[in-house]
Amino acid sequence: MAKVAWIGLGVMGFPMAGHILKKGGHDLVVYNRTAAKAKEWVEQHGSGQTAATPAEAARDADFVFCCVGNDDDLRSVIIGPDGALAAMKPGSILIDNTTASANVARELYAAAKEKGIGFIDAPVSGGQAGAENGVLTVMCGGDADVFARAEPVITHYARMIKHIGAPGAGQLTKMVNQIAIAGLVQGLAEAIHFAQKADLDIPTVIDTISKGAAQSWQMENRWEAMNAGKFDFGFAVDWMRKDLSICIDEARRNGASLPVAAVVDQFYSEVQKMGGNRWDTSSLIARLNASDRK
Template sequence: MAKVAFLGLGVMGYPMARHLKDKGHEVTVYNRTLSKAERWVSEHGGAFAKTPREAAEGQEIVFACVGNDEDLREVTIGENGAFKGMAKGAIFVDHTTASAEVARELSALSWEKGFGFVDAPVSGGQAGAENGALTVMCGGEEATFAKVEPVIQAYAKMCKLIGPAGSGQLTKMVNQICIAGVVQGLAEAVHFGKRAGLDMEAVLDTISKGAAGSWQMENRWKTMAAGEFDFGFAVDWMRKDLNIVLDEARKNGATLALTALVDQYYSDVQKMGGKRWDTSSLVARLDK
């Protein structure tokens, strides 16, 4: 069992930290809103810290799952950042969906300070975090990954080292490109079928068993057809992720015409008041 800290108790971090505690690890949590950290401890035990630096002191592994590059820099290299409290030989694991650039930056800095770094964004959404069934995409050194992978398994159904620092974030970008295209295709399919007067339950129950099947179809078609979007991965978060993708594409020369188009469609959903709707709400802009 390991001594660990978890920084960031959002919809993902809160249950991820719980799984670590349930597996017997010694867990200290930190959250920018202190009351949430206090509530987590009251529910699950462990300890809470008032700063990332305090949370990181004496820990073997420090996990983080925060909002974006700026938030990540704040909890790592900020005035009271975790990097100032970590001991040599410790490892920092970042589950934030952030840029590959910040992953490489923090990895280089961590090695200078004598501890390891793994960028490890996740896929599976809130349900995956709650159920301990996330997919974790990792970038870093093999020896470092080998030390943290058994601990990450507390909330993962798949955890794989893809390559050096930044590779986890680049893989998450590939993941989001795939999702964006699939959700738009499913939105148009549901919209078309409804306009055609088809029994969409019968249609999608049938085609989901063939080549058109996908996780999105299995888990989202009913709520899409019903116009229900108050759950799941928010449009604001998806646009943040797609902006990271498109920025990286500008750097490496990749052509992402469909991804750029879907990003603009999500902008339309935001203007409709759907900033916190589930990403499946792409269908709403077609049905308006």
């Protein structure tokens, strides 16, 4: 049993912290920028404590987990007089589940190392459903010995955990993940749109092609939403655009060419203009159907 701090109780962090409590039996202290959310977490789980600042949450913790919005959010809760690093003890480990840049991962790794604290960048894939069911894929960057110590605690909310390499490697792998997804979702949107225009029976088509080379997680889990045009769930377009902006920015640095990711990012901007900021990423089909009505 370890003392664990959790910073950030959004749609992902809220259930992830719950799995650490329920499956690991660890002593948890939680912090959220909106204090009412932290209070709700403690009341719902009937255990744990709330903290007024990230530093208060992290004090004396063996492991500090963080899951917030972006680079700036991450810096605000980790660095500074009220940040987690100000109170963490030497030998403890900071695990960051935020999808952020590789640059900020390396920056936080260096800041933690100066204080004798381990750091793992550990972005996740699997969405809200994966977080709620404790079956996320976790991509980790950092020192191998630190990862080995953190892995048993990360396991509580994960189905797959992999140490990829040096600090920042977890974030870079998450970028690879999002680049692949962007192309898959657009391809699936166009395929279903085409099938609809051809007056095919969509369930029959999907049942057939999902058994062949076209099969993907997106097809299995998102074709029904696309066909029905209902997107009020899942991984929000705003979040995907944030992730793609990180990918495109990194590509400018490393020289990678991302023509499909860049185009899909612009398609998502059109979905946002349709009012789809919080729609699931499968809503790419909505802009295709909207263009038909013009």
